[in-house]
Amino acid sequence: MSETIELGVEGMSCEGCVSSVENALRRITGVIDATAQLDAKRAIVTIDPARVDRDALKDAVDDAGFDVV
Numbered sequence: 001m002s003e004t005i006e007l008g009v010e011g012m013s014c015e016g017c018v019s020s021v022e023n024a025l026r027r028i029t030g031v032i033d034a035t036a037q038l039d040a041k042r043a044i045v046t047i048d049p050a051r052v053d054r055d056a057l058k059d060a061v062d063d064a065g066f067d068v069v
């Protein structure tokens with residue numbers, strides 16, 4: 001089973017930032033896929049809801065240098 005969630009992400013200014021956010025999210029256990037969108041200032045994350053600690057998503061984005069809003 002999977003679920004798609006949307007995170008508002010502040011601070012992305014180029015495609016490098018987009019990749020950083022995507023890579024940070026994809027490393028988390030239970031994340032199936034992550035796509036960040038520069039213009040929309042968000043990340044679309046497909047997760048296995050039974051395995052993902054949602055706080056870990058926010059922490060990973062924070063640690064990569066961006067803010068979840």
Ligand SMILES: [Cu+2]
Pocket residue numbers: 012013014015016017018
């Ligand atoms: Cu950048």
